[in-house]
Amino acid sequence: MSKHASPTLPAPVLWTRGDMDRFFETLRKEGYQPVGPTLRDGAIVYDTLSSTRDLPVGWGDEQEPGAYRLRKRGDEALFGYVVGPQSWKQYLFPPRRKLWSADRAAGGLEFKPSAEAPPKYAFIGVRGCELHALQVQDKAFLEGPYADPYYRAVREGSLVVAVNCGTSAATCFCASMGTGPKVERGFDLALTELLDGGQRFVVEAGSARGAKFVDELSPQAAAPEDLAEAARVVERTAATLRRKVEPGGLRELLARNLEHPRWDEVASRCQTCANCTLVCPTCFCSTVEDVSDLTGEHAERWRRWDSCFTFDHSYLHGGAVRASAMSRYRQWLTHKFGTWHDQFGVSGCVGCGRCISWCPVGIDVTEELAAIRANDLGKDGEHAHP
Amino acid sequence: MPRPAADLRPAPLAAEPMLPRAFRVAARRRETHDVFTLELEPADAPGEAFAFEPGQFNMLYVLGAGEVPISISGDPTRPGRLMHTVRAVGGVTRLLEGLKKGDSLGVRGPYGAPWPVLDAEGRDVVVVAGGIGLAPLRPLICQVLARRDRFGRVSIVFGTRSPADILLAKDLERWRSKFDVDVLLTVDHAPPGWRGHVGVVTALLPRAAFDPANARAFVCGPEVMMRFTVQELAHRGLPAASVHVTMERNMKCAIGLCGHCQYGPEFVCKDGPVFRFDRIERIFGVREL
């Protein structure tokens, strides 16, 4: 986890692609496991990286509601795409993790917590929206009355290497959510890839932990022209963003529109497949599974990702509270954009666009919110024009 | 706090908050054909008392089968064995029903926001319970009766399906025998020979004596029963801020991490299960929330 920039942090430096490879070696020497974007099965996913060659070199992506495609960029860019179907939460909040095991012993049941300690990760290529998603999940996993010990260990042990976006997808709406494309805080190192005039990287330290790498690799300081070009890269990206959410008053808007006809309309398209919640970098729901061996003397409790789109999520003896697709879509959207503010003081959406691209029928949260805003049923349940 | 980057050790894990503690069944009692009470003590410290506040609950774990939220039904003014009163309805609760004296199970807790009993001091108290809802209210009733002089009039209104479904019958008998507690009992259906009241709890509410300007009501039961009860209490002039209800939602963690117990903006496991009614009034009537 990173501290705020302090005056003792070194000035930004300029790295070549060769420096980037030396950076990967240094990371491993320091005990970090570098993880980041790589190509697999027609998408850019996150996995262990051994050098810059494992990154999706020269690849870009095109995204639309319900559509994701890779394309060759025609250059050697290391970070020339945006976010794919996965997010960093898979490392902090693994899709499946053993919590404890229990054995029947002479003195009664014996419970043993899972001792498995996480690796020290170096997260390579964390985007502005994703930095915010980490901070949003911190509130759920670390800042309540009980903290998740595994999440805490990963978060505290890992190095966050952010990247300023040099491109955007049609599904991105970070600017309207105030999360990007520029990375502002919460990183150990931040990279901006410059392509005009030869590939190079402006590298900025955001914490003492990150500064160590800048010092150790001791390359040249970034020239004022490089810094100016780095600033232009994010400005140009920001100018390409088309999608947006009007953020003001969303919490109140949704709270007073729980009976809006749009919920039924969107439910007629929603497949309740749970894709949106699984790709969403902030969704934190989980369920537990009990497994036991044949003797019935040994059992384990596992936690795995869950989604409010499943029947079991709201199951009470006798049936599910949220039995209809209408009520499940309403739970998702009102939680992300509304009640998250009540619970954690921030929006649950960071504008990454994943749920829009990976929805099999192309449901677009920005469009759903706009539709509700356009026909606001009014304060205190008064129907304006239903 | 971040550790130095040169530290090659994997980060250590803090204690697992979802790890249960082993308890044993010290005694079990049948309440009705499907309700039973368990008295439990820690397997490694049999005499140790279990501290909790009225309205709080535990997660009870049966080896390999699962974990369920169950309210604590003991008397908080007489610390001792942990007590749970359970209705067997499905997988885990039926296995709990089959536990015998000496059997082992997992317990973690106590969790959740309690009934604000102190806030009711100096006022009339109305307790309204439906079915198994009497169990989470028992600790509150015990606490009120242990300091009876600090409260105004006390009424306990209890409704259940049939005379055969009257749980905690001994307690009801004991409370009914007190001259300064009004116990009102009703059943939905009764066989011939039942001399008590037949009908829904709300039909008995008008008989509960309280000053709406200076009373607190505590309500626990099925959602429909609570809906009609709060309506009737409001009709009697009791403001929503003087009424407390409990909500029930699926729970996997009970510590605010799994997301299952969400009820609009609330997490029932940590913001509830006891809610002051005005806090949830706006969403209480919304279907499938």
Ligand SMILES: Cc1cc2nc3c(=O)[nH]c(=O)nc-3n(C[C@H](O)[C@H](O)[C@H](O)COP(=O)(O)OP(=O)(O)OC[C@H]3O[C@@H](n4cnc5c(N)ncnc54)[C@H](O)[C@@H]3O)c2cc1C
């Ligand atoms: C805060 C709280 C306090 C409770 N206190 C009591 C009590 O004092 N006495 C009592 O008899 N019952 C109580 N319940 C209800 C009790 O938890 C359920 O009856 C029990 O979970 C049913 O589990 P099962 O495995 O037997 O049923 P199944 O129908 O087989 O349920 C399968 C699983 O679904 C979940 N589930 C099902 N019903 C509920 C439910 N109503 N609430 C939460 N999770 C559920 C559980 O994880 C359960 O293991 C309480 C519920 C809550 C939320």
Ligand code: SF4
């Ligand atoms: S709701 Fe959609 S756009 Fe917002 S953070 Fe989640 S996946 Fe990204």
Ligand code: SF4
């Ligand atoms: S949107 Fe659904 S899956 Fe995501 S955190 Fe909220 S309740 Fe959980």
Ligand code: FES
């Ligand atoms: S039960 Fe898991 S968040 Fe409440």
